[in-house]
Amino acid sequence: MSFREIYGQEHAIDLLNQAVQRDRMPHAWLFTGQANIGKYKTAVALAQKLNCRKCGEDACGECDICFQIAEQNFLDFQVLIPDGKFIKIDQIRKSLNWLHLHPDQAKKRVLILDGAQHLGREAANAFLKTLEEPAPNTLLILIADSSQQLLETIVSRCQQIRFRPLTEEISERILRDTTNLSTARIQLLSSFSMGSVNVNLAERLELMETVQQTAIHWLTTFSAATLEEMLRTCETWAKSKNEEWRLLLDFLETWFRDLTWLFRGLPEEKLINQTVGSDENCISSLRKSGEHFTLQQIFEIFGLIAESRRTIELNANKSLAVESLCLQMYRRVV
Numbered sequence: 001m002s003f004r005e006i007y008g009q010e011h012a013i014d015l016l017n018q019a020v021q022r023d024r025m026p027h028a029w030l031f032t033g034q035a036n037i038g039k040y041k042t043a044v045a046l047a048q049k050l051n052c053r054k055c056g057e058d059a060c061g062e063c064d065i066c067f068q069i070a071e072q073n074f075l076d077f078q079v080l081i082p083d084g085k086f087i088k089i090d091q092i093r094k095s096l097n098w099l100h101l102h103p104d105q106a107k108k109r110v111l112i113l114d115g116a117q118h119l120g121r122e123a124a125n126a127f128l129k130t131l132e133e134p135a136p137n138t139l140l141i142l143i144a145d146s147s148q149q150l151l152e153t154i155v156s157r158c159q160q161i162r163f164r165p166l167t168e169e170i171s172e173r174i175l176r177d178t179t180n181l182s183t184a185r186i187q188l189l190s191s192f193s194m195g196s197v198n199v200n201l202a203e204r205l206e207l208m209e210t211v212q213q214t215a216i217h218w219l220t221t222f223s224a225a226t227l228e229e230m231l232r233t234c235e236t237w238a239k240s241k242n243e244e245w246r247l248l249l250d251f252l253e254t255w256f257r258d259l260t261w262l263f264r265g266l267p268e269e270k271l272i273n274q275t276v277g278s279d280e281n282c283i284s285s286l287r288k289s290g291e292h293f294t295l296q297q298i299f300e301i302f303g304l305i306a307e308s309r310r311t312i313e314l315n316a317n318k319s320l321a322v323e324s325l326c327l328q329m330y331r332r333v334v
């Protein structure tokens with residue numbers, strides 16, 4: 001992985017290149033932004049660039065060091081991810097000891113903390129000491145969704161780069177390059193991914209299509225009978241391990257975003273939900289569904305969706321949270 005293979009994050013890569021060129025590399029970077037937009041890939045590409053044998057403008061991606069870093073098989077490169085729910089104190093201690101050793105072959109020893117928001121309290125404090133007294137020839141790269149999830153004392157000792165959501169064009173381009181999916185399915189995937197590229201979702205396309213079709217049936221009729229059907233389905237979804245409930249929340253967000261577009265008379269080609277399944281046209285369904293809502297109600301529904309996500313993240317009863325979302329939506333409108 002080299003910088004030229006990362007799409008849509010030119011701003012971040014420019015900042016990193018400038019730091020290298022001007023010899024102003026901080027001892028710790030903090031990469032923030034939503035999941036699956038290239039933060040980790042950029043971190044690996046930076047480690048390669050700093051250590052590549054060819055010392056070019058970008059990592060060559062082919063020398064033994066670039067290769068070993070990509071394989072996480074290089075003595076001077078480590079990636080730390082949560083062990084269970086947290087990055088634990090023992091993990092941090094081991095890595096920090098390693099970090100303080102003299103680099104074996106590298107110009108810079110690089111430690112990536114992927115999921116830095118999961119640092120436990122003790123681990124965060126141990127880590128803070130290293131940030132205050134960094135070892136020479138080392139680089140730390142922390143990756144998190146948002147800086148608000150980290151201790152302020154950690155954030156203030158890192159140089160932060162905010163990664164941007166991907167445009168639909170870019171996420172579709174990445175999916176075209178990395179999968180063999182049809183154009184319609186690529187569009188569906190990129191609309192569900194909302195500014196990111198989640199290749200794992202490709203394996204779940206059928207499931208996504210089922211969720212989409214079930215929800216659209218409900219959203220276009222919005223009657224007591226279809227509400228009951230929807231609630232029953234939600235109950236089974238919340239119990240299954242496939243996370244249909246998450247796909248449902250993602251889908252509802254795209255659907256109501258599209259309705260606000262339609263209400264404002266914006267061009268139809270900008271709608272996320274243009275097709276259902278592989279080819280069935282979706283725009284007439286959107287119009288039909290739009291008859292049930294006002295713009296004000298839609299904004300309230302966005303709030304309800306966000307609230308359901310938070311409740312579920314706090315390990316609440318998924319079935320109850322998703323059902324109560326559907327019920328609240330229904331009550332608001334009818």
Ligand SMILES: [Zn+2]
Pocket residue numbers: 051052053054059060061062063064065066067
């Ligand atoms: Zn190389």
